[in-house]
Amino acid sequence: SDCDENNGGCDTLTKCSISGSKRVCGGCPTGYAGTGDQGCKPRLTGLSPSDGTLEPAFDPNVDTYRLRVPLLVQRVVFMPTAPTGSTVSLNGTALDPAGTWTAPVLRLNEPTKIDLRVTSSFGVSTPYTVTIERTGSQQSYIKSSNSDAGDQFGFWADLSGDTLLVTA
Secondary structure, three states: OOOOOHHHHOOOOOOEEEEOOEEEEOOOOOOEEEEOOOEEEEOOOEEEEOOOEEEOOOOOOOOEEEEEEOOOOOOOEEEEEOOOOOEEEEOOEEOOOOOOEEOOOOOOOOOEEEEEEEEOOOOOEEEEEEEEEEOOOOOOOOOOOOOOOOOOOOOOEEEEOOEEEEOO
C-alpha cells in the first residue's frame, strides 16, 4: 500500500489512508497549521503577558505583535502555550518548567524585541515576534501652592496605585 512506507509521504503527525486508488493525508492536529501533504507547523495556542495590551489580540495565525506597557512596568512575564509535544523558546532561551519567561528590564521609550519560537518534536518551527513598548506621557503638572525657598518640595515622593505623595 502507498501508506506503508514513510507514512505515504504524509506529515508524521497525520495519518495516511487510501481512498479509492489515491493516497490521502489526514489534517494537521489541533495546534498545528498546514496540510498533512505539505507538513504541519506548530502554532502558539496562547500568549499571555503579565502586563500591558497585546496588539492585535492573540490569534495563533498572527506572527507579529506589539505589547504596550505602562510607564511604571519595568519587566513583563510571558506565559506562552503551545501544542503538546512542542517546545517554546524566547530569545533563544527555552521556557522554565512553569512555562513562563521574564523579559529583561524594559527601557523607557526604547522598544524591546522578543523573538519567540515554537518547535515541534520533529524540529519544525514557527517564529513569532513581540515588540514591547514601555511608554508614558505627562498627565499632570504638580506644584506647591505656597512654595518658599528651602521648602525642598519633591525631596521625597512615593507612588501607590494612582496616588502620588510628595513632601515639602
